[in-house]
Amino acid sequence: MSLFKSRIRPTLGSVIGRGHLIVALVGVAMASVSLTLLGVLALRVYADHNLHLIARSINYTVEAAVVFNDKVAATEALALIASTEEVADAQVMDEQGELLARWQRPETGLLSDLEMQVARVILEKPISMPIVHQGQEIGSILLVGHGGSLMSFLLSGLVGIVLCTAISAWVALYLARRQLRGITGPLRSLATVAHAARSERAFDRRVPPADIAELDNLGNDFNALLDELESWQTHLQSENETLAHQASHDSLTGLPNRAFFEGRLIRALRNAGKLDERVAVLFLDSDRFKEINDNFGHAAGDAVLVAVATRVRAQLREEDLVARLGGDEFSILLAPLHKAEDAERIADKIIASMEIPIQLPGSIQVLTSLSIGIAVYPDHGVTPGELLDAADAAMYQAKRLSRGAQQTAGAELPVAHVQTRS
Known part of the structure; x- marks a missing residue:
């Protein structure tokens, strides 16, 4: 568990948010403390100045009572002024230093004690001022300041600090989220594109x-x-x-080769077995290819093969397949086959297409013919090998019949023939 936790890394959002929050809180704290200290110092100067003014006012008020040693009048005059000012304790002494009159602010519990503690910590020492009559000192006044205003200021400052801290934290988080969107948005887009490139x-x-x-x-x-x-x-x-x-595929004619043809034949037979359909395999062989090759060269033979491939493909349906098995041998796959007569009809069209002379290099034209054997699934075989062998045998039978017809007619050019495997 500890190893798992050690591998967890913080997110970019948490790092930026935490950084903004720390900076904001530190800045608010420093500004608040600085303003509070400056305010306390200013209030201290004001309180000391105010105590001196109160002392002078009391001095003028109780001067006559001190001259006549009238304690009642001194007490009344002292209470009249001290009760309305920031004074915690006020004393009037006579010439011998004995207490003539005294006024103390009534205690109101814990808050009063707290105000006195604040006054002792922040304010200066009690103020002592002599009472002078006709150039002669006849007594003195001792004033102790009250911390009520200081306490109110500190409480107000504390509330202000809390509010400023909360507002600053909210602003910092808002700015962090706003800045985070500007950073993580492009990074998220980059990560999405990178993930698509890696996985897809x-x-x-x-x-x-x-x-x-x-x-x-x-x-x-x-x-x-x-x-x-x-x-x-x-x-x-x-x-x-x-x-x-x-x-x-064959590099010369561009037709599929034997391996491709056999693969398609296997799939066609599998589908035909499931759907109870028929498939035809046609085996084609050129009757004059060796003669043309020997008389006109290999370039002429290649031209004949290309022309045969083009003409054969033009006679087939889009779903049919013609392949060059090797040499001058071609094979056709008709799938599906609705009836055997369709295969014979296509074979006749292929033979008819060979009646047009083939143009060879050097402005030479030749005529060629094809022998075609037909085998139908499942009549002549149920495996690719059986069908190809049956079609091959039918083609050789057609070739023999073609040669026999030529000898009987005495013709120089062979006549193309179609034979269906019986």
Whole structure:
């Protein structure tokens, strides 16, 4: 558990929010303490000055009572002034230093004690002022200040500090969230694009522009990297498609090769077995390919193969497949096959397409013909090998019949023939 906790990292939002909050609280605390100290010092100076003024006022008021040693008059005059001012204790002494009159502020409990403690800590020592009559000192006054105003100021300052701290904390959190959105928004977009690129290989995604220059530069660099990755992916896909096409297609005619044809035949037979359909396999062989190759060269032979492939493909449906098995041998897959006559009809169309001369390099034209064998699933076989063998056998039978017809007619050019495997 401790190891798991040690790996937990704080989020960017918590770091920024905590930083703003600490800065705001420290700033408010320092400003509040400084203002409070300045206020206390100013209030102390004001309180001392006020005590001196009160002492002078009492001095003038009780001077006559001190001269005549009238305690009652001195007490009344002292109480009249001290009760309305910030005075905790006021004493009037005669010439011998004996107490003539005294006034003390009534205690109101804990608050009064607290005010006195504040006064002792903040205010200066009690004020002592002589009473002078006709140039002769006849007594003295002793005043002790009261901390009521100081207490009220401190309480007000404390409330102000709490309010300012709360407001500053709220403002700090608000600014932190606002700044956080400006930072985490672009980072979140970048993280989303990076995740898509990593998990989905979506290299076409891009990071949107950001208002902050550093984050915008980071997004631009990341987009440039995605451009390179997308280019690399496109090139790699193109190469893979090229290699896959080369592996499954004939390089000369562009037709599928034997492996591709057999794979499609296997799937077609599987579907035909499930749906109770028929499939036809046609085996094609050129009757004059070796003669053309020997007389006109391999380039002419290649031209004949390309022309045969083009013409055969033009006679088929979109879903049908023609493949070059090798040499001058081709194979056709008709799936689905509705009736056997359809295969024979397509074979006749292919043979008819060969009646047009084929243009060879060097302005030479030749005629060629095809022998075609047909095998139908499931009549002539139920496996790819059985169907191909049956179609191949039917093709050789058609070739033999074609040669026999030529010998009987004495013709120089072979006549194409179609044979369905019986």
